[in-house]
Amino acid sequence: MKTRQGRAKRPRRTAAWKVLAVGLTVSLAGCTGSDGTSAGSAETSASASSSSTASATASSEAGADVVTLAEAFAATLDDEQLSALNQDYTFENAANWSNLPNALLAGGMGGGPGGGSNSTGRVGLQTSTLTDEQWTALEDLLAGATGTAENEGYDEIVQHLEADDYLGDNGGGDDYGRGNFFVAFLGTPSASGTWELQFGGHHLAVSNTYTDGALVGATPSFRGIEPMDEVEVDGDTVIPEQQERAAFAELLASLDDDQLTTATLSDSFNDILLGPGKDWAFPESSEGLVGSDLTDDQKALLLTAIETYVGDLADGDAQTILAQYEDELDETYVAYTGDIAMENNGDYVRIDGPSVWIEFSMQNGVILDGAHPHAVWRDKTADYGGLTS
Known part of the structure; x- marks a missing residue:
């Protein structure tokens, strides 16, 4: 099995695995699990609209799950990694996302379309520093914060990482690949107060903001993909977008x-x-x-x-x-x-x-x-x- 940025690439996890893993993690932590329902048709949306109290409860439960998973990820890190992960909840940090590879941002291409607000690069912990155990905990966190549908949510994130691996192997070099992504906690993950889960790199930006345990913002959310054509990466079919x-x-x-x-x-x-x-x-x-x-x-x-x-x-x-x-x-x-x-x-x-x-x-x-x-x-x-x- 091919190793990328010091981590063996594992097969993409299924939506069924995600529901099980999040449920087990939350059960062990003594917290209530999320409802596990899927976003669907206009009929489903109308039903959700007529049940605002239930939706708010589900959102709070999902937010509590994310806090538990964030704390579990942080518990796997050493002091130096924690220092990089934990950042202040400020607009400057929140707005520091881009579609560019981080090497280009750090080279001074920040600002304006295609750039970020910080030309020194992204804030947070670079994924190239993660061990297999730490990668697994990060994947659990991303799975808990995103959707379960095929080619959406967590499945789409994994395909984005695989697509960047493909670019690195096919002309992009070391500036591309799953080791060039960053994760940051802006503020402290908690059921009270406000914090943001920020994850991103080339062609991907996730920015989920939580207040008092509930999601209050999931944007800006950037998605891009190269190659656009379907490709195979270590046995996985990559087709996001x-x-x-x-x-x-x-x-x-x-x-x-x-x-x-x-x-x-x-x-x-x-x-x-x-x-x-x-x-x-x-x-x-x-x-x-x-x-x-x-x-x-x-x-x-x-x-x-x-x-x-x-x-x-x-x-x-x-x-x-x-x-x-x-x-x-x-x-x-x-x-x-x-x-x-x-x-x-x-x-x-x-x-x-x-x-x-x-x-x-x-x-x-x-x-x-x-x-x-x-x-x-x-x-x-x-x-x-x-x-x-």
């Missing part, structure tokens, strides 16, 4: 000619607008085709596209947020430029609602030939848990 691309393509293909004309943006885009360093910079007015002008079937496709991002969260949290976005569908806009298949450089699509903001932009390859996507999910009130400065 394919379901997102397909969901956007199906939504746009459902529009008639008049709707497509209304949805077409006058400008072209070579990247996302609200990338790293572009916090709280939402456009003052929305463009494109408004949700109230969609058929019921088209609204379902719009919600499905949104769900491919919200579904990256722990399942109970995803239900609650998706129900809110569903309530706002009539006021949510769809806009695009390029080809509706979303397969080539310059193809771009945007979802812009009262709360939700999602962009998907196809880019030229950097290490490999062929286009690949950059995508960001933001929330107009809940980015960084509402922290603005």
